[in-house]
Amino acid sequence: MVLRVTNMTEKELCLSLCEVYGTPGDEIEIAKKAQDILSQYMKTEIDTLGNVIAKFNEGGKTKIVLEAHMDRVGLVVRGIDEKGFLLIDKVGGTDTRTLVGANVVVFGSEKLPGVICSTPPHLMKKGDEDLPIDVTKLAIDIGYSKEKAEQLVKIGDRAIIDSKGVNLLGDRISSPALDDRCGMASVIIAVENVIKKLKNVELTVVFSTQEEVGGSGAKTAAFNIDADYAICVDVGFASDLLCDRTQTIDLEKGASIGISPVLDRTFMLELKEVAKKNGIPFQHDVMSAQTGTNADNICNSKGGVKTALLSIPLRNMHTPVEVISIRDIKLTSDLISAFILEKEEQQNA
Amino acid sequence: MLETLKELCMIDGTSGREEDVRNYIIGRIEGKCEYKVDPMGNILAFKKGKKTAKNKVMFSAHMDEVGFIVTYITSEGFLKFDTVGGIDSKVIVGRKVVFSQNKNKIFGVIGLKPVHLTAASEQGKVPPYDSLYIDIGAPSKEEAEEYVCVGDSAYFVSSAIEFGENKILSKAIDDRFGCAVMIKMIESELPYDANFAFVVQEEIGLRGASAAAFTIDPDYAIVLEATTAADVAGVSGADCVCIPGEGAVVSFMDRSTIYDREMFKRAFELAREKNIPCQTKTLIAGGNDAGAIHKTRGGIKTITVSLPCRYIHSACCVADIDDMKSCADMAHALYEEYANA
Numbered sequence: 055m056v057l058r059v060t061n062m063t064e065k066e067l068c069l070s071l072c073e074v075y076g077t078p079g080d081e082i083e084i085a086k087k088a089q090d091i092l093s094q095y096m097k098t099e100i101d102t103l104g105n106v107i108a109k110f111n112e113g114g115k116t117k118i119v120l121e122a123h124m125d126r127v128g129l130v131v132r133g134i135d136e137k138g139f140l141l142i143d144k145v146g147g148t149d150t151r152t153l154v155g156a157n158v159v160v161f162g163s164e165k166l167p168g169v170i171c172s173t174p175p176h177l178m179k180k181g182d183e184d185l186p187i188d189v190t191k192l193a194i195d196i197g198y199s200k201e202k203a204e205q206l207v208k209i210g211d212r213a214i215i216d217s218k219g220v221n222l223l224g225d226r227i228s229s230p231a232l233d234d235r236c237g238m239a240s241v242i243i244a245v246e247n248v249i250k251k252l253k254n255v256e257l258t259v260v261f262s263t264q265e266e267v268g269g270s271g272a273k274t275a276a277f278n279i280d281a282d283y284a285i286c287v288d289v290g291f292a293s294d295l296l297c298d299r300t301q302t303i304d305l306e307k308g309a310s311i312g313i314s315p316v317l318d319r320t321f322m323l324e325l326k327e328v329a330k331k332n333g334i335p336f337q338h339d340v341m342s343a344q345t346g347t348n349a350d351n352i353c354n355s356k357g358g359v360k361t362a363l364l365s366i367p368l369r370n371m372h373t374p375v376e377v378i379s380i381r382d383i384k385l386t387s388d389l390i391s392a393f394i395l396e397k398e399e400q401q402n403a
Numbered sequence: 404m405l406e407t408l409k410e411l412c413m414i415d416g417t418s419g420r421e422e423d424v425r426n427y428i429i430g431r432i433e434g435k436c437e438y439k440v441d442p443m444g445n446i447l448a449f450k451k452g453k454k455t456a457k458n459k460v461m462f463s464a465h466m467d468e469v470g471f472i473v474t475y476i477t478s479e480g481f482l483k484f485d486t487v488g489g490i491d492s493k494v495i496v497g498r499k500v501v502f503s504q505n506k507n508k509i510f511g512v513i514g515l516k517p518v519h520l521t522a523a524s525e526q527g528k529v530p531p532y533d534s535l536y537i538d539i540g541a542p543s544k545e546e547a548e549e550y551v552c553v554g555d556s557a558y559f560v561s562s563a564i565e566f567g568e569n570k571i572l573s574k575a576i577d578d579r580f581g582c583a584v585m586i587k588m589i590e591s592e593l594p595y596d597a598n599f600a601f602v603v604q605e606e607i608g609l610r611g612a613s614a615a616a617f618t619i620d621p622d623y624a625i626v627l628e629a630t631t632a633a634d635v636a637g638v639s640g641a642d643c644v645c646i647p648g649e650g651a652v653v654s655f656m657d658r659s660t661i662y663d664r665e666m667f668k669r670a671f672e673l674a675r676e677k678n679i680p681c682q683t684k685t686l687i688a689g690g691n692d693a694g695a696i697h698k699t700r701g702g703i704k705t706i707t708v709s710l711p712c713r714y715i716h717s718a719c720c721v722a723d724i725d726d727m728k729s730c731a732d733m734a735h736a737l738y739e740e741y742a743n744a
Binding site: 135137139141147149150151152153154155156157166167168169171172173174175176177183184185186187188191192193195196197198199202215217220221222223224226228291294295296297298301305306346369370371372373374375377 | 477479481491493494496497498499509510511512513514515516517518519520526527528529530534536538539540541542546547550560561564566567568569570572631633634635636637638642644686688713714717718719721
């Protein structure tokens with residue numbers, strides 16, 4: 055399907071969101087892109103911590119919030135050595151195992167290509183190969199001397215692994231930043247699905263900042279919003295060859311409706327009923343305490359918010375080769391849309 | 404030469420699958436020299452010079468690059484693989500690969516268990532490559548087999564770009580660089596007759612070069628290669644091996660060859676005489692086709708001229724553009740010297 059507003063298919067929308075830069079605390083580029091899209095449906099603003107807040111039908115009786123985070127894991131420059139190599143650390147939970155030999159883009163005074171280097175194999179001592187990768191021992195080679203590097207790059211500048219999204223077989227794609235740009239895509243698609251039908255529901259979209267470093271964006275955004283229901287859309291571990299099957303959900307089986315002590319049980323059951331009623335496939339994942347997503351930040355904001363978590367199955371989380379299926383994005387949008395329309399009809403009845 | 408190198412680097416061809424590189428090279432040299440393709444797939448070319456050479460000089464560079472080969476397809480549709488040539492598993496995880504030589508060009512990714520689900524004792528450790536797999540998005544073995552067979556080759560996805568101060572970043576600079584230098588020589592007018600061997604299967608044990616050297620039977624061989632430069636953050640002195648930007652590398656010894664002492668000395672004299680930036684390797688490491696060539700038939704006097712290359716055998720090799728010219732100049736100076744010696 056081609057979206058009316060963006061004139062893109064679901065896959066194109068998702069990949070175009072993944073192409074945009076935006077490490078935690080530096081999300082302005084993705085925020086502007088999100089605002090451009092959402093402002094075609096809703097009234098938008100960017101708040102104090104950089105969250106994109108979009109509202110429709112303010113004053114509606116049932117207040118529903120959809121949340122996905124904009125930030126992506128990345129790297130930060132913490133120094134420049136005497137040969138012009140950039141010393142780095144992580145911003146968010148970048149998988150350090152995937153850094154060595156990776157193409158990167160450094161967001162200095164201009165976008166600079168580079169490569170992450172480490173100790174060459176012939177200088178490794180016996181047993182060194184079994185040691186964990188220490189990001190503070192890695193460096194980015196941007197091909198410049200110290201003097202030139204210092205002109206182009208400042209401490210605190212960010213970098214990301216430079217990798218373009220690709221089609222895999224069927225509906226599957228691989229790209230960096232699918233966590234959580236695929237969540238953003240499913241929220242945008244859900245908005246397009248329902249927006250013309252809303253009379254009684256006040257719909258708010260929060261595209262939040264800094265989830266990967268603890269969720270300051272969602273926490274503060276939630277303080278400013280009144281919500282009866284909040285749905286967080288994030289990603290969950292999809293089964294592969296290496297993961298324990300009991301810890302994973304499956305690709306192409308739809309959104310995973312989270313079950314956790316912090317998530318409202320009646321809301322979870324309601325989503326399940328809506329899914330069944332509308333014939334939308336879904337699955338479950340169970341967490342025994344906090345969810346590790348923005349649901350943890352939203353459920354206890356102000357006087358408390360009924361919060362649900364929908365996770366899109368994703369392989370290789372926090373690596374440059376995250377994998378999802380477009381089918382799961384659509385199924386997630388379908389479930390969100392069905393829930394919103396259910397609430398709309400309940401008010402009509 | 405830079406454009407030729409970029410084009411060559413973007414062609415995929417691991418050991419035993421050099422056909423696309425070979426076809427490109429033939430397209431470039433056709434009509435400019437005599438050549439034949441031998442039973443192993445080496446291109447053996449002869450270029451007539453202005454003068455007949457006293458001695459038979461052979462240039463050699465290898466066409467193959469490191470890559471991946473599918474060894475098994477699991478019931479879930481994942482592809483188990485082995486590396487063709489030495490690739491550190493640290494530079495494999497998290498990379499995209501492409502099956503560019505298949506009927507349907509398809510992409511795959513090499514992922515790993517999410518860090519969140521990894522036991523504390525394993526955090527940050529790169530799993531050995533034999534535990535990894537390529538995910539092409541197939542939900543089953545049957546669907547995977549519609550696109551990929553056991554034995555198919557996969558390659559790093561990479562683009563060749565110029566970056567930083569006068570540098571190039573690409574996969575496969577080892578040894579498309581050598582191929583680029585030889586193409587450029589064949590395309591130019593040469594003072595003396597010269598033989599060129601574009602060889603196969605260097606990365607899995609210097610296999611094509613020995614056959615090529617046997618057939619050509621030269622008096623002298625000049626190997627053109629890329630070699631490890633380790634002048635990265637935190638490394639200094641001799642541990643750097645060689646340094647991009649400081650010229651052609653001529654080494655006295657590596658893990659495959661002790662180079663002819665006279666040729667080694669003469670190379671540095673020529674560098675001084677002709678003002679060619681030249682350095683030697685400060686660590687006895689690596690190896691190249693010289694290891695096979697110097698032992699061919701009754702022995703062949705052999706020297707290697709190498710381009711210093713950071714992150715060799717990864718998707719992102721880095722070399723200095725001026726060094727390319729220094730290497731070509733050095734190789735040319737040696738050939739004039741020994742064609743006439």
